[in-house]
Amino acid sequence: MLKGGCFCGAVRYEAEGDPWHETVCHCSICRRTTGAPIVAWFTVRTGDFRIVAGEPVRFRSSTAATRTFCGACGTALAFQADDHPAEIDVTTGSLDDPERLPPKSHTWRASGLSWVKSADGLPSYPAKRPD
Ligand SMILES: [Zn+2]
Numbered sequence: 001m002l003k004g005g006c007f008c009g010a011v012r013y014e015a016e017g018d019p020w021h022e023t024v025c026h027c028s029i030c031r032r033t034t035g036a037p038i039v040a041w042f043t044v045r046t047g048d049f050r051i052v053a054g055e056p057v058r059f060r061s062s063t064a065a066t067r068t069f070c071g072a073c074g075t076a077l078a079f080q081a082d083d084h085p086a087e088i089d090v091t092t093g094s095l096d097d098p099e100r101l102p103p104k105s106h107t108w109r110a111s112g113l114s115w116v117k118s119a120d121g122l123p124s125y126p127a128k129r130p131d
């Protein structure tokens with residue numbers, strides 16, 4: 001069981017099942033919606049993810065996806081792509097224990113900032129991770 005929530009505690013979530021696609025995203029939408037240069041994510045089945053306290057705010061971050069965040073403190077929580085309704089991406093940094101899910105790749109590197117460097121040896125992709 002994975003547990004997490006926003007900074008202020010108003011929104012809490014739980015996720016079951018085995019997470020996958022742990023990645024650090026360098027895309028401009030993650031950057032602009034969080035104010036952070038990169039954002040770590042993991043993926044779980046939508047049916048295995050549930051909000052257990054509060055109600056996050058949802059907004060369309062592009063024509064293809066919805067993001068959620070805490071309306072009180074602003075913590076970015078989740079991402080759902082319209083073409084993958086059975087999956088939900090969750091911000092690793094909102095986990096109670098982010099050490100449980102270290103990233104396994106870097107994605108959307110082509111739209112990343114030039115001054116973000118990494119020497120972690122993980123595979124790095126110019127856009128989304130190859131299927
Ligand atoms: Zn909050």
Ligand SMILES: [Zn+2]
Nearest residue numbers: 025026027030
């Ligand atoms: Zn991104």
